[in-house]
Amino acid sequence: MDHLRALEDDADIERNDSGFDRIKLTHRALPELDFEQIDTRTTFLEKPLSFPLLISSMTGGPDLEIETINRNLARAAEQTGVAMAVGSQRVMFTDPAARKSFDLRSEAPNVPLIGNIGAVQLNMGLGADQCLEAIELLKADALYLHVNPLQEAVQPEGDRNFSGLAAQIRTLAKQMPVPLLLKEVGCGLSVADIDLAWAAGIRHFDIAGRGGTSWSRIEYLRRNREDDDLGLVFQDWGLRTVDALCEARAHLAAAEESHILIASGGIRNGVDMAKCIILGADMCGLAAPLLKAAKVSSEATASAIEKLHLEFRTAMFLLGCGSLAELKDNASLIRK
Numbered sequence: 001m002d003h004l005r006a007l008e009d010d011a012d013i014e015r016n017d018s019g020f021d022r023i024k025l026t027h028r029a030l031p032e033l034d035f036e037q038i039d040t041r042t043t044f045l046e047k048p049l050s051f052p053l054l055i056s057s058m059t060g061g062p063d064l065e066i067e068t069i070n071r072n073l074a075r076a077a078e079q080t081g082v083a084m085a086v087g088s089q090r091v092m093f094t095d096p097a098a099r100k101s102f103d104l105r106s107e108a109p110n111v112p113l114i115g116n117i118g119a120v121q122l123n124m125g126l127g128a129d130q131c132l133e134a135i136e137l138l139k140a141d142a143l144y145l146h147v148n149p150l151q152e153a154v155q156p157e158g159d160r161n162f163s164g165l166a167a168q169i170r171t172l173a174k175q176m177p178v179p180l181l182l183k184e185v186g187c188g189l190s191v192a193d194i195d196l197a198w199a200a201g202i203r204h205f206d207i208a209g210r211g212g213t214s215w216s217r218i219e220y221l222r223r224n225r226e227d228d229d230l231g232l233v234f235q236d237w238g239l240r241t242v243d244a245l246c247e248a249r250a251h252l253a254a255a256e257e258s259h260i261l262i263a264s265g266g267i268r269n270g271v272d273m274a275k276c277i278i279l280g281a282d283m284c285g286l287a288a289p290l291l292k293a294a295k296v297s298s299e300a301t302a303s304a305i306e307k308l309h310l311e312f313r314t315a316m317f318l319l320g321c322g323s324l325a326e327l328k329d330n331a332s333l334i335r336k
């Protein structure tokens with residue numbers, strides 16, 4: 001709950017520096033398209049989506065407010081045809097009352113749902129059995145393993161033993177019935193991280209770059225000691241979303257096996273989403289911008305998602321792209 005309050009109270013947790021402003025696109029005055037015919041649909045984890053949006057991992061826990069947020073997000077995801085990931089499921093192993101907040105499949109029977117466990121927990125006693133339980137409870141289509149070394153380093157109670165995680169992930173990946181996705185939480189995955197995880201059997205990556213929600217700053221606001229400013233010093237640490245995305249796309253271009261690249265971190269509207277797809281992302285994740293609506297109702301959340309959809313469709317129209325295939329990886333749309 002502390003995290004949610006911090007987000008409400010401090011506008012500077014939003015860093016506004018993901019690099020999207022630097023990408024300028026070429027406007028088409030004669031797009032030669034009927035706006036109504038623009039096809040924004042895609043497929044993710046073998047399920048159809050109305051457009052390439054994923055509600056990024058946020059929450060889960062024993063409180064009624066948390067449970068309501070997840071229920072609203074799941075209902076809105078189903079209503080609008082987008083994917084949803086839950087926040088870290090570790091809490092369901094320490095507090096059984098939290099399980100209800102992850103029992104969401106009846107709210108979202110048709111869209112991809114993604115579970116979430118911190119990879120560092122593999123060094124703290126969680127293993128394949130718990131990951132299977134997390135997947136089973138959510139009836140998940142995939143499981144996120146999040147890697148958050150900065151957040152753990154800054155938290156007074158953080159789990160900081162990140163040694164040997166690639167080997168742990170390799171062992172885990174062999175035992176999972178659904179794909180594993182590796183995800184940062186706002187500092188970006190580097191190509192060296194992608195290489196390590198690829199060798200461990202991971203094929204899907206959410207680069208979750210910097211420039212949107214700063215977890216380091218959130219942890220700074222939650223500090224125990226007044227003179228502890230580690231979180232402030234590192235609030236802008238990491239790879240910008242645009243840089244991490246471009247580097248990951250170029251790096252994975254030669255990969256022969258199929259893989260999924262998700263962009264997230266500071267995506268704030270449908271234009272940012274279009275830029276991510278142009279830069280080679282398959283999907284776009286947004287977390288903080290959907291939280292406010294999720295606290296209100298599933299209808300408010302669905303409206304916020306439909307607004308993103310309209311912005312995304314409008315960007316495609318103005319770029320002269322009638323389908324995602326025309327947008328994806330299309331560098332010719334970027335002004336030099």
Ligand SMILES: Cc1cc2nc3c(=O)[nH]c(=O)nc-3n(C[C@H](O)[C@H](O)[C@H](O)COP(=O)(O)O)c2cc1C
Binds near residue numbers: 004287
């Ligand atoms: C309230 C909140 C809670 C979050 N909790 C988690 C979490 O439990 N697990 C995780 O992998 N990421 C978590 N994240 C990180 C997001 O999934 C995302 O990677 C990051 O916030 C960047 O996206 P944004 O700039 O759109 O917020 C959380 C983000 C927010 C805003």
